[in-house]
Amino acid sequence: MLEDSIKEGRQIRTKYQERLKEIENKRKEKLRKKQIALERKQKAAIKTKTKHTSDVIYYGLWQRPDEVHAILNVITAVTEKRKALRSQIKFRQKVLKQIVVDKKLYFVSEKGKALSLKKLNSNVIKLIVDATEGPSEETVARGVPLFVGKKALRTFKEGKWNGRVLSVVKGFPNL
Template sequence: MPDDQIDTLAVQVAQTLFASFYKLLKVAMKDQLPGGLFYVASPELTAETLSVIPHNKLPERAFGMLDFMVRFRPNASILINESFITFSFNKTHEWLDSLPKEERDKLLTDARKQGTLLRGKFKLRCSEIKKKRLESLKKKQEAVRKKKENSFKKKEIQTSEVIFYGLWQSSSVADDILRSITKTSEKRKALIAQLRFQQNVLKQYVKGKKIFNASVKGKALSREALTENVKKLIEEAASKDVSENIQQRSSRMPILVGKKVRHTFNEGTFTAKVISTVPGFPDYYNLIYDNELDSEGKVTDTTAIYTYRLLEDYRAKKLDNTGGGRSKTMFEVLFKIRSACSCTGSTIF
């Protein structure tokens, strides 16, 4: 390769490297650059740092010795190891040997007398460190608790909104409900409620998270775009790819579909029939309660369909089969088999 081509490539490489170095140093050496805290050192700071070594060989050596001693004599306390390293690095032995015998004996006697005091200070220091660590741990736990609490409140609000508008499980249902809403702002609110519920509560699996966005670069999406995204989510929930992904993550089977159940709430116990599961979400069951049927016991256009996680309610003893003894026993057996398969990764067919 000719030299002129080599020089051209070298210039390009150098330009790329120096551009990266500039970005790195601008952040890492912020205090040392013009305008930084230490760009112009004061005389006091200069005097304080005169004894600072320009390398890290000494601390690396100290850590190496500490690592060896911890492995060689693991029962030794930190104070003992610290004293040994300090004694070695300061060459205290040579200094003591250079002193007269009387002065050396006096220093050793005084050191022994101060041993109890030093050990007390060491225990106090360890106690303070432990206390600070516990405080830090409590702060982290409190932060996690608040985060979970905020997440729960957020999901609770989103669930309430979906209860108001209904969980749309098909494109035709979405169109019907949107037509029944007169205000454009209310339609938009209903669409966003569906998106947020699918994202945060149902945690629907999607290949691109942008489908949950209600805006792009600070600009709100149009109602048509939101409607299209909601319909895509509904279609993807029942698609083959999502179904396979769900089967990999969960082996839950809709064992309650077609069953008559008694569902207990704070207001009382209600009888319902489980008609289906939410497409793509086998944990969520659709129910029609008997008090929602017409006088002839039939489903009409005004019949409300409710969605609940019935298996969780069953575990909480808020759900029961309305059948007889044998039917009820079979209901419990199916539930136990389903639970066992969930633990082992099996699937019921």
């Protein structure tokens, strides 16, 4: 009976070790797949940013409303004007990550139909004006301080690590 229980204990231990290795292998495989998916996503993001950047290099980055009108007057084809306006909008959205109050400024179509040149033009001008107003206006627009949502290095007695700023603790009331 003692020998049977010893054998049974060994079998249970070997099954436990096998199961533990199996779980570890599954976890490693899942982590590897997640890493591959993340790499693909990053490559796709870099590819789109590169495309938007090359488009803006071709048309130039418009920084003043009068510059928008001047460049659009030079371009003769309607499709080329549309492409130029779209490139400005997408570059500001995807590459510069410009924050705006109204997300509709980034739309280039509505209900499956392309927006008119007039609407795209006004959206680009609004984006340019919003960009030139500065960070104080951005704070008012979002209703949160600029560093909320940014990554920051956290230092504690135990060590350091990167973290994301979630919110700001309000100070004492002014007396």
